Amino acid sequence: MKDALEYFRVNLAEMISKYEGEYVAIIEDKIISHGKDVKKVYQEAKDKFPKKIVFLGQVPGKEALIL
Secondary structure (H helix, E strand, C coil): CHHHHHHHHHCHHHHHHHHCCCEEEEECCEEEEEECCHHHHHHHHHHHCCCCCCEEEECCCHHHCCC
């Protein structure tokens, strides 16, 4: 899970431009699924990779970002 968390942290600015306000499912260093419904996002990722650990995160809005 460490790699997925690091990927989320490092790529957050890029994710905001693509997935603002959405949930993302990350496995290792790849976004597997994204969308507004967290249950669907998680299920899509588990369906594709049933034996992997899925990291779920919500991409904040641009207004919520503090640098």
